[in-house]
Amino acid sequence: MTARSTTSAALRWGVPLTITALAAVLRIAGVGGPSELIFDETYYVKDAWTLGNLGYEGTWGEDPNPAFEAGDTDGFTEEGSFVAHPPLGKWIIALGMALFGPGPTGWRITTAIVGTLLVPLLYIVAKRLTGSAGLAAAGAALLAIDPLAVSMSRIALLDTHLAFLVLLAFWFALLDRPGAVAAIRKGVERDGIAGPVLWRRPWILAAGATLGLATAVKWSGLYAIAVLGIALVVADAIDRRRAGATRWVESAIGYQGPASFVLLVPPALVTYLISWTGWLTTTGGYGRGSSPNPLVALWNYHRAVFGFHQGVTSDHTYASPALEWIPMLNPTLMYRTTDEAGGVGLMAALPNPVVWWGGLLAVAFLAVRLAIAVVRRRRVAGPEAFVVMGILATYAPWLLLPSRTMFTFYAITMLPFVILALLVAVQRIRAPRDPAPLPDPTLEEIRAEQERQAASSEARRAATNVILLGFGAVGLFFLPFGTGWVEPEILYRAHLWLPTWFL
Incomplete structure (x- = not known):
């Protein structure tokens, strides 16, 4: 070595x-x-x-x-x-x-x-x-x-455990991408109409099981299951279109969609139920005696808890609705x-306020880039989609519950994705720009343009390094x-x- x-x-x-x-x-x-x-x-x-x-x-x-x-x-x-x-x-x-x-x-x-x-x-x-x-x-x-x-x-x-499990599940989904894309391309070569049904996706099984554990910490893990499930269908449709399948929408929804559901949801249900083993195997838990069948009793208990969550609207000094998390008002x-x-x-x-506010601006920047790519049918950027998906899973659902009592510590599940958005945005800012078009350029003009692009890229890298160091300094201050x-x-x-x- x-x-x-x-x-x-x-x-x-x-x-x-x-x-x-x-x-x-x-x-x-x-x-x-x-x-x-x-x-x-x-x-x-x-x-x-x-x-x-x-x-x-x-x-x-x-x-x-x-x-x-x-x-x-x-x-x-x-x-x-x-x-x-x-x-x-x-x-x-x-x-x-x-x-x-x-x-x-x-x-x-x-x-x-x-x-x-x-x-x-x-x-x-x-x-x-x-x-x-x-x-x-x-x-x-x-x-x-x-x-x-x-x-x-x-x-x-509980929220740190939830944040870890949600990010872990999304990492598993990220690991699934290369194999899924390759398998779809190979399958479309054999069947150009719909493409294959993919069952050998161990990382999706792992993601489902992990999101079941996340839901066993807090029910907000359900949002992540829903977002990841939709994302799998959308990604599958895009992959089939790129591979040349002629019925890519129908095959993604009606062909691969049920298979992805089976790979994702039943493992989540199994790990979720395992977390209730203590309650199921004893007789003293709240509501345990509501039915001789322990699973029916558990369902009854869940109905009661769901009713409780619908009515959580008590006043609190530090209550903070989801919209207030953006400026961190309370x-x-x-x-x-x-x-x-x-x-x-x-x-x-x-x-860290500058990481939070800067990261949320980065989320908006990446969401716009993703929307433009979709509208113009450009190649959809994976990092942008991953970040937007993470934010949708950890933040957007809370916007649907404006009257529920919430607190800013729920935002710990968002924080990793906010930081990831910041990193991806920095990478996009650093990326080399397309050279300015020159009519019949001479060799000297081509070299000058290349040098200008290199100097610009180096300047952007230096500027983003200074910004990241500044963010770190503020983090130490707080x-x-x-x-x-x-x-x-x-x-x-x-x-x-x-x-x-x-x-």
């Missing part, structure tokens, strides 16, 4: 591992503080503890938190508790308490690990999407220090402390809002860029 190849291999592995190590330190170190239950930990942690002890969520007496925080974890009863979310995310929290005990470290450690793993996963997806290790490293670094990603990894809520404050010198520390669901580090009041107030932030 040459010195150059050794250096290349060290960079190829060393950079993402270093970024992952940074993410781990920011998420895991000191995860046991604060020592009290923060924000919605009051629900999920105690539910997780009873899941581990009963197999289902039990009920607690009046004001159980002080005793639980002090280590008295026996204040629950065997009576089943009505809970609004499926059990998988709480089982993940319960695993940490099984390993480290029912203290703050135990109830937060698995979320911190999942939040850490989200960083190298983003690196892998970004590298495949852009083909650039440098852009992938930039995206992973921005996620590693993002205050929303850090805070949501240091508190035992980010969720999850923890706040002060010291004797007047310093302020807090943990908040506020992303990092205390993710970790809860106490800052002098003057520095804390320097972070309040909008008048609605935490005053």
Whole structure:
């Protein structure tokens, strides 16, 4: 192995591992503080503890938190508790308490690990999407220090688990693309009318199973299943048209569509049902006795939960409808402390503002590029489609529920796709432009135009590098809002860029 190849291999592995190590330190170190239950930990942690002890969520007496925080974890009863979310995310929290005990470290450690793993996963997806290790490293670094990603990894809520599983499923769908395209081309050569039915798509099976797990964390995983299913049909139609199939629309919808449904949805249903094993195999869970048939009883329970979600419209200081997430008008404050010198520390669901706002502009830019490509029947760009699909799965459905009580920490599922949009937009900006047409150019004019294009490309690369570095600097500046580090009041107030932030 040459010195150059050794250096290349060290960079190829060393950079993402270093970024992952940074993410781990920011998420895991000191995860046991604060020592009290923060924000919605009051629900999920105690539910997780009873899941581990009963197999289902039990009920607690009046004001159980002080005793639980002090280590008295026996204040629950065997009576089943009505809970609004499926059990998988709480089982993940319960695993940490099984390993480290029912203290703050135990109830937060698995979320911190999942939040850490989200960083190298983003690196892998970004590298495949852009083909650039440098852009992938930039995206992973921005996620590693993002205050929303850090805070949501240091508190035992469900949304970080959901974000990881949704991105993982979309990565599996990305891995399916080369094999599917090649198989369609080969099949159209044999059948030029409709093309083949593809059943050997293990990555779609994996995506379906993973989205079943995502739905077992929160029902919003269903949106991702729906978006990915539609995207599979659309992509299949486009691939068949490019391959030369004459009935490409009919074959994509009526021919491959049912097969894709079978590959995607039943695996999701299986993994979702597996997550309910504890409830199904015991008798004390809420609503478990509504029918002798455990699956019918589970269906009855789901009907009750669906009715609950339809009516979640209570007022809350930090309630924030989905439209407000774009400017981040009312980010969720999850923890706040002060010291004797007047310093302020807090943990908040506020992303790095320049990454968030810049990334959303990038989403709009890519959506326009995608729309133009579709209208003009140009080759549809895969990275643009992937990003738009991710945003549709993680954000657009919330716009359909304007009266429901929502919070900005739901946006953690969007954040990886917002960062990916930023990376793809940077790559598009850096891309060489078509040379200006010259009538009967001389050799000198061709060389001058090539030099001009090279200088322009280098300037764009330098400018985008400076922008990415600036985004990273802002991320470091806002990092205390993710970790809860106490800052002098003057520095804390320097972070309040909008008048609605935490005053």
